[in-house]
Amino acid sequence: MILASNKTFKMSRSWLFIFLAFFLGCASQPVLLDGLNQVGAPVCLEDQSNIPAFVRKFFATRDLATEEGRIDYLLQRIHDSKLTFIRNKVEYTSASAAEFFRWKLNRMEKRHHIKVKTAQDFVSHVTSGSRTSGRPYAIIFPDGSRRNLQNVLQNELEALESCLQQYPEDTSSKQAGIGDQSVSTTLKDSARAVQ
Template identity: 35%
Template sequence: MAAAAASTARSTDAADATASATQNALSETAKIQALISTVERSKGLVFIRNGSVHDPVQAASHLRLKWKNAGKRVRTAEDFIRYCATGSSMSGKPYRIRFADGRVEDSAVYFHSQLRRIEAGPNKPVAAKP
């Protein structure tokens, strides 16, 4: 009886680990979708790609296309930022974000900041990256 209970406990632990791994994979997808949505819903944001300006909807569409084309290279939100959201694979130029107040920053800075906010969850303070 004790052996059966131990076997059941091991099976439950294995199932929990598998479910957790699946949930983590889904949560990375959700994080990527949330990153793209932050751009798409931004008022006054301009996405600068290879010197051309793009509105938030165009930028989101481009990011989704790059994500699709990246395939298995993108497993995490960090991978998405690295391979899809920071620069042109054609020219090597970094993507830039211009905000409504006129500030301009590299998209990598913007997306890492947004990822920290997403990972912190709603209504939680976000610590500055050291």
């Protein structure tokens, strides 16, 4: 009788350990927030009031009229954010994250033959999460909150589109140059004025 109860006790302890390990492991993972703050406003990599100046500065050297330019813009926003990025439970600097996403973009196109044609494709396919683990990529903000990277970059892309709509002539008819290599002179001039 003592032997049977001792065996039951050992089994109960084993199940208790498994139960605690499972629930403590789940409880230790911080909540991953979406791309909205408490009042429902979109969260970007930095204060949204700084975005127009960043767009002008970026446009001074690169073309935002092309999808490739918009992808480069998002990568530069990641790089310059100085936030901590999380990939597969490991923390990375913003510079490392930008480098990784550029590598992943190239790898998807070359190895997996997935063509990322637009900045929206980049946000949806490249920055959504790990193809290996299935976990979403995250960002740690200065207040300690962790947010889904894909949602935040979607907000960044919408903020970029909003800025570009303020200068519609800059990305369409008044382009200097030929084909995809053209760059708007009006927005470039306004970017120089900001500097």
